[in-house]
Amino acid sequence: MLSRQQLIDKIKQKKSFLCVGLDTDITKIPEFLLDKTDPVLEFNKQIIDATRDLCVAYKPNSAFYECRGVAGWQSLIDTWKYLPKDTLSIIDAKRGDIGNTSDQYARAFFDEAVTGMSFDAITVAPYMGNDSVKPFLGHGKWVILLALTSSVGSRDFQYLEVAEGTLYEQVIQKANTWGNANNLMFVVGATKSEEFTAIRKHAPDNFLLVPGVGAQGGSLADVCKYGMTKDCGLLVNASRSIIYASNRKDFADAARAEAQTLQSEMRAELEKVGII
Numbered sequence: 001m002l003s004r005q006q007l008i009d010k011i012k013q014k015k016s017f018l019c020v021g022l023d024t025d026i027t028k029i030p031e032f033l034l035d036k037t038d039p040v041l042e043f044n045k046q047i048i049d050a051t052r053d054l055c056v057a058y059k060p061n062s063a064f065y066e067c068r069g070v071a072g073w074q075s076l077i078d079t080w081k082y083l084p085k086d087t088l089s090i091i092d093a094k095r096g097d098i099g100n101t102s103d104q105y106a107r108a109f110f111d112e113a114v115t116g117m118s119f120d121a122i123t124v125a126p127y128m129g130n131d132s133v134k135p136f137l138g139h140g141k142w143v144i145l146l147a148l149t150s151s152v153g154s155r156d157f158q159y160l161e162v163a164e165g166t167l168y169e170q171v172i173q174k175a176n177t178w179g180n181a182n183n184l185m186f187v188v189g190a191t192k193s194e195e196f197t198a199i200r201k202h203a204p205d206n207f208l209l210v211p212g213v214g215a216q217g218g219s220l221a222d223v224c225k226y227g228m229t230k231d232c233g234l235l236v237n238a239s240r241s242i243i244y245a246s247n248r249k250d251f252a253d254a255a256r257a258e259a260q261t262l263q264s265e266m267r268a269e270l271e272k273v274g275i276i
Helices: 004-014 031-035 039-051 069-082 099-110 130-137 167-175 190-202 220-227 251-272
Strands: 018-022 057-060 088-095 121-124 142-148 184-188 208-210 234-238
Touching: 004 251, 018 039, 018 088, 018 251, 031 039, 039 069, 039 251, 057 069, 057 234, 088 099, 088 142, 099 121, 099 130, 121 130, 130 142, 142 167, 142 190, 167 184, 167 190, 184 190, 190 208, 190 220, 208 220, 220 234, 220 251, 234 251
Parallel strands: 018 057, 018 234, 057 088, 088 121, 121 142, 142 184, 184 208, 208 234
Antiparallel strands: none
């Protein structure tokens, strides 16, 4: 597993805190790849090759693989095997169930001897409490808890007022009694940039996985202004804006160009606060 310090070192080395989301939809990849034995794997491999020096993490979304049955699972396994070992590998699975079920979910994505893959981190829904989260922490991996999402539906529950502030703040406070900054991150949507100030009161040192920059309209500058720490403390994810930058034969070059633009902006933000 990539440790916290190793992740920080990679951010400084690559001058980037970019996470590339591999939400690979077989109906959206370039048509010429469909002749390949595994079109999804071939697409992913070319995206990875084009961006590996510009990012510090990759995040396949399991739904895009699970929906294709056995073939999809094999694409996911082979994609994990192809990921550079010096990048953080995140499986975006958003699991969350009672303890014994959560333990089996953890084994599915962490036990290479059984399933052929061992991701460094997994996204988890926290709303069934500590006994649904601790089984993931028990495998010596990163757990990335959903805290404040960029979806419209976030207003349904995450902002509800509870005894000690909002529900999302309570989730962060409680979760940090189960884990710590060395094994626990939080998902915070980029479109919620002003809330980062409140979040940092409860999670001053935890890394935050931030989707929503790019296609969803989040501002990288605002995310950094309100959410960056002395160790960076951010993994900003971009999926569609990078991997679907083109649907022609130049798709990998187009993906690299998009990733390079973000990486350049990230470098400037890191330089601004003296991290690099």
